[in-house]
Amino acid sequence: MNIKGNQFLYLQIADRLEKQIIDQVLKAGDKLPSVRMLCREQGLSMSTVTQAYYELESRSLIETRPRSGYFVSLPPVKRLAIPETSNPSVLNSPLSPDDLVNQVYLDREDPNNTLFSLGMPHDDFLPIAKLNKGMVQAMRNLPASGTGYELTQGNENLRREIAKWSFGWAADFTEHDLITTSGCMNAISYALMATTQPGDTIAIESPAYFGILQLAKSMGLQVLELPTNAITGIELEALKKVLATNKIKVCLFVSNFNNPCGSSMPDEHKREAVRLLEHYHIPLIEDDIHGDLYFSKNRPTTCKTYDESGLVLYCNSISKTLAPGYRVGWIAPGQFKDQVLKLKRYQAVSSVSLTSEVVSTFLRNGRYENHLRKLRQSLHHNSMKYSAVIADYFPEGTRVSQPQGGYFLWLELDKNIDTVELYQRALKQQISIAPGRMFSFQSQFDHCMRLSFGLPWTSLLEKKLQQLGKIATNMQKP
Missing domain, CATH: 3.90.1150.10 (Aspartate Aminotransferase, domain 1)
Structure with missing residues (x-):
């Protein structure tokens, strides 16, 4: 076995086996060599081979059958062409979905x-029984069983746990950077209200999540749809051209696993987009609601990761990962924290204490991961x-x-x-x-x-x- 580089040995083994599955050398239903046999043939330790098989299981490529061993679980996918890069008109359209x-x-x-x-x-897919237990625990722990108002900025325990969670993708939040919201769309709504006025133009991906389109329309905003690649997301050259016109007030991007086309901006594109927006002093509202649902080895970074000026308003929630009905979300508004806090105080006073506490506990005890x-x-x-x-x-x-x-x-x-x-x-x-x-x-x-x-x-x-x-x-x- 020709092993090169500094990558972990078990990942190199997993990658080679994955290639054999994709190339149909190993086909659906084929039995993989036993752990002991692979150790003996390749001169590897049992822990290395076991880790490699665990990694392939996490990629949904193999499955274990009791007393039988490991088997290829999926037929290789026929490679269809990906959708073409979108080419929207620069003119506003009266159509509405x-x-x-x-x-x-x-x-x-x-x-x-x-x-x-x-x-x-x-x-x-949801841990409903554990969430129910967490709700009972929250009622016992919170003052007045969670019936009172909490701080406008939001549950302190939750903000602290989110800040810890952000370390995994180098955002380095503190609890003071965050404001809780009623889901991610509520966070985006606050962000738009803090940065725009009716008649302003915002730049978004195309295609774009219909909820964002509807929200922008309801706020009297003009929407400029930008060419978007189905793999790498927003086309940076198109972004450069529209920024140079000085007509864009705000950009709103779903940087990871865009809804609907699933595209993700590479790290270098995120860094470059943030640099461009800082140059023109244009805020970026970032919707990262799918960021934790990655299929690769590591969680992707965000545009907020590269934000040094506070112009990125980062929005997220657990609506797509843990409990849609809990309506627990958050925003890291950077420079616009005071404006967002005022908006929340005017429109909501505070967030829901009980659900925020349940989510904070899930994050703290490792159940969320x-x-x-x-x-x-x-x-x-x-x-x-x-x-x-x-x-x-x-x-x-x-x-x-x-x-x-x-x-x-x-x-x-x-x-x-x-x-x-x-x-x-x-x-x-x-x-x-x-x-x-x-x-x-x-x-x-x-x-x-x-x-x-x-x-x-x-x-x-x-x-x-x-x-x-x-x-x-x-x-x-x-």
Whole structure:
């Protein structure tokens, strides 16, 4: 075995075995060499081989079967082309996705619908029993059982634990840097109110999360959609050009595992974007709600990591990772802390004491990281399963994103397939999707759609995904 460099030995072994799986040298169902056999053949220690197999399990590539050993668990995914870099017009568009968004949200009312449309963790992925115990404990520990107002800045225990958590991606927050909010969208709302006035123009990715589009519209803001690569996120050259016009008041980016296309800005792009914005003294609102849902070895950094001037307003929550209904979020507003505190005092007075305390306890005792490890593994497993079905059952020429975290696949179909019509046909079969028209004020994504892989993988789910592919195939014109 030719081992090079300073990388941990077990990771090099895991990478080599992963390559064999991708190259179909090892196929689905094949049994891997036993730990003892690999130790004997390669001259390795048992701990090294065991760690390598654990790493492959965490990547959802192999599985252990009691008394049988380790087996390849997934067929290699056919490599479909990724969606093209978006090319939005620089002109404002009167189109609005509001009606379509409202219609898709109503699909939740029918429990028989398969909701590929909405990005949230399924109940099966959440530690509900442990959260319930944490709620009881919080009621015992908090003054007056949590019925009183807390400080406007938010639960001190929670802010302290978030600050500790940020050490993992070099943000180096302190509890004084943070303000708790009612979820991430509430944090983004405060950030926009603190940095803009009606009529101002904000720059965002394209496609963009429809919630951000709706929020900007409700605040009377103009939205400039920027070209976005499905892998590396915002195109920096396009950003440079619009910043030079002096028409942009604020930028709003989802830097890690963008919703809907799953793109992530490389570290050097994040650093360069922050440098550019500091040069023009333009604030950046960063939505990092999916940052903890990474499939690789390490959590990605953020734009806030490279912020030296306090112009980055960092927003996050546990709505996509732990408890959507708890509405626990936070913002690190940098230079704009006083403005955000005033806005929260005017509009909310304080956050919910009980849920904030439960989340702080989860962070403090290590339960959150243990839960995230399982959730990331499930989501990674799902993303690969979805991609395999899409490759086999969707129309020829379908492009699909390759996210390295988060909840979403972004599909680009033949331009003659209208995904609103596809949505309507699929809903008759109790399948709900998110048509591409929801993610822009322009008509550039009418042949695209977003699929959430935040549902437990079952044979029924697989059949529904296959059925969706067949419906799309039947719509493709010869």
